[in-house]
Amino acid sequence: MHVSNTLIMAVVAAMLGLNIAIGYMAFSEPPDYSVNIAPNTQQVYQGDSGAYSVDLSSLRGYSSQIRLRVTQAPEGVDAYFENNVTQLASSQNTSLKMSFKVAKDAPAGLNDIIIEANGGGLVHKITGKINIVGTGRVVVNIVNFWFYPTNLTIRKGTEVLWINKDPTGHTATANDRTWDSKLLQQNQEYVFKFDKVGAYQYYCVPHPQMIAQVKVVD
Numbered sequence: 001m002h003v004s005n006t007l008i009m010a011v012v013a014a015m016l017g018l019n020i021a022i023g024y025m026a027f028s029e030p031p032d033y034s035v036n037i038a039p040n041t042q043q044v045y046q047g048d049s050g051a052y053s054v055d056l057s058s059l060r061g062y063s064s065q066i067r068l069r070v071t072q073a074p075e076g077v078d079a080y081f082e083n084n085v086t087q088l089a090s091s092q093n094t095s096l097k098m099s100f101k102v103a104k105d106a107p108a109g110l111n112d113i114i115i116e117a118n119g120g121g122l123v124h125k126i127t128g129k130i131n132i133v134g135t136g137r138v139v140v141n142i143v144n145f146w147f148y149p150t151n152l153t154i155r156k157g158t159e160v161l162w163i164n165k166d167p168t169g170h171t172a173t174a175n176d177r178t179w180d181s182k183l184l185q186q187n188q189e190y191v192f193k194f195d196k197v198g199a200y201q202y203y204c205v206p207h208p209q210m211i212a213q214v215k216v217v218d
């Protein structure tokens with residue numbers, strides 16, 4: 001009697017264990033890794049350089065060699081890894097440094113930089129942002145009823161030149177009216193020099209849905 005009770009309990013325990021194991025196999029996710037870029041957004045002057053840290057973490061026992069490459073960089077930005085391969089073992093974190101150089105004539109504005117990680121065929125993409133700060137004279141094109149770049153950051157003392165590429169007349173007019181291009185016909189230009197730090201919202205008088213911003217930094 002005593003023996004058979006023990007036997008029943010053992011069988012029940014084994015079945016319960018098997019159930020848990022099956023449940024675990026059905027619901028647990030496969031080994032993977034995560035990729036992060038830090039700092040996600042960087043502000044860099046034209047002609048300057050910088051670096052991102054690309055951080056990799058093993059998830060759920062993932063273990064493989066990982067290869068990184070830059071798949072998209074803004075115009076005038078040279079982004080590169082001195083060492084783009086790393087071995088990621090279970091429960092580990094590692095980082096690779098991605099450096100970049102911004103050409104003096106790289107267009108100012110906020111743009112994406114995209115990195116692809118390939119760990120044994122398991123591919124992840126990660127997007128960082130780079131805000132290129134204008135330092136000399138920056139051009140804003142008015143095209144198809146919009147300002148490009150829309151959110152522009154410049155260094156104090158920088159001139160911004162607006163040029164209207166549309167056959168329709170447009171203006172670039174500060175919300176507080178401290179500066180105003182007046183109506184620009186096709187290919188006409190307007191220049192304003194920003195000497196004070198701040199954020200300046202502006203719009204087009206005939207088309208008030210055309211809104212943009214110039215941010216001035218030290």
Ligand SMILES: [Cu+2]
Binds near residue numbers: 169170171204205210
């Ligand atoms: Cu307009």
